[in-house]
Amino acid sequence: MEEKVLHAIQDDYPEDFAWCYGCGRLNHEGHHFRTGWIGEKTVTIYSPEPKHIAVPGFVYGGVVASLIDCHGTGSASLALHKKNGHHAGEAAEPPRFVTASLNVEFVKPTPHGIPLKAIGVVHEIHPKKFRIETEVSANDELCARGEVIAVVMPSTFIQQK
Amino acid sequence: MEEKVLHAIQDDYPEDFAWCYGCGRLNHEGHHFRTGWIGEKTVTIYSPEPKHIAVPGFVYGGVVASLIDCHGTGSASLALHKKNGHHAGEAAEPPRFVTASLNVEFVKPTPHGIPLKAIGVVHEIHPKKFRIETEVSANDELCARGEVIAVVMPSTFIQQK
Numbered sequence: 001m002e003e004k005v006l007h008a009i010q011d012d013y014p015e016d017f018a019w020c021y022g023c024g025r026l027n028h029e030g031h032h033f034r035t036g037w038i039g040e041k042t043v044t045i046y047s048p049e050p051k052h053i054a055v056p057g058f059v060y061g062g063v064v065a066s067l068i069d070c071h072g073t074g075s076a077s078l079a080l081h082k083k084n085g086h087h088a089g090e091a092a093e094p095p096r097f098v099t100a101s102l103n104v105e106f107v108k109p110t111p112h113g114i115p116l117k118a119i120g121v122v123h124e125i126h127p128k129k130f131r132i133e134t135e136v137s138a139n140d141e142l143c144a145r146g147e148v149i150a151v152v153m154p155s156t157f158i159q160q161k
Numbered sequence: 162m163e164e165k166v167l168h169a170i171q172d173d174y175p176e177d178f179a180w181c182y183g184c185g186r187l188n189h190e191g192h193h194f195r196t197g198w199i200g201e202k203t204v205t206i207y208s209p210e211p212k213h214i215a216v217p218g219f220v221y222g223g224v225v226a227s228l229i230d231c232h233g234t235g236s237a238s239l240a241l242h243k244k245n246g247h248h249a250g251e252a253a254e255p256p257r258f259v260t261a262s263l264n265v266e267f268v269k270p271t272p273h274g275i276p277l278k279a280i281g282v283v284h285e286i287h288p289k290k291f292r293i294e295t296e297v298s299a300n301d302e303l304c305a306r307g308e309v310i311a312v313v314m315p316s317t318f319i320q321q322k
Contacts, residue, residue, distance in 0.1 A: 021221035029212040051190040060182040062227030102265045
């Protein structure tokens with residue numbers, strides 16, 4: 001049975017912030033990463049497309065990095081939204097984060113053709129800044145570790161209309 | 162006039178290693194990052210596609226990370242190939258690297274619609290391991306800094322045929 005995140009925070013992002021190539025539900029050509037809670041941790045499940053290879057049989061590292069990136073900002077949004085008294089799936093719009101830094105350690109070649117599972121632990125640095133530690137595994141084998149520093153999206157990121 | 166890398170190391174990768182979604186010339190759906198020398202530094206120039214946005218007007222961080230990633234492995238390949246007495250554009254097959262770690266600091270939102278230029282400085286850690294410091298700029302404005310540790314591709318990365 002394919003695992004699926006039921007209540008993803010990205011489903012609730014305001015429309016103006018739902019165009020991300022990584023996780024925007026309105027970007028029809030993007031990855032559509034979706035991040036939700038699994039107990040006290042966060043989870044994103046993603047099956048790379050056939051084109052997303054480094055060499056045949058293994059996943060391109062930039063896609064693993066992208067997964068860790070959006071999993072990080074999504075996890076930060078989940079955490080702050082929860083702290084604000086809300087849950088994914090409610091009508092309330094969650095806060096939108098951007099990535100200040102992204103670190104990825106590639107532990108072993110990531111096999112292609114298996115759904116990747118990113119599991120995150122969220123640490124609050126201050127009310128607008130979170131650190132997310134993520135492990136990406138395939139068939140329960142650890143392939144990559146990541147750390148994202150996510151900050152609430154500054155107003156400079158919003159294009160003048 | 163559009164700037165272009167003339168002699169890119171990825172043009173010379175052996176066919177078996179030219180399928181990378183980031184920099185493989187044979188992956189028709191990929192980014193086709195191409196990396197060459199510019200004096201003692203390395204350069205990759207890339208124009209993100211319309212879909213590669215974080216929010217409208219700004220480039221998706223995962224694509225910046227991907228650029229830094231393949232720029233790093235390409236730069237390491239350039240450096241070792243040169244050390245071995247070869248130059249991009251020769252018939253000799255260059256060494257192929259993989260990424261051990263990738264760190265990206267997002268300095269400011271990366272504007273979309275402007276070619277991105279990644280400039281790298283290559284440091285040899287040991288004969289099979291290189292550290293590449295990269296700066297990504299748009300219109301000469303620094304948008305992101307990156308560091309890649311690249312190692313010669315291990316045999317475990319080559320799929321059994």
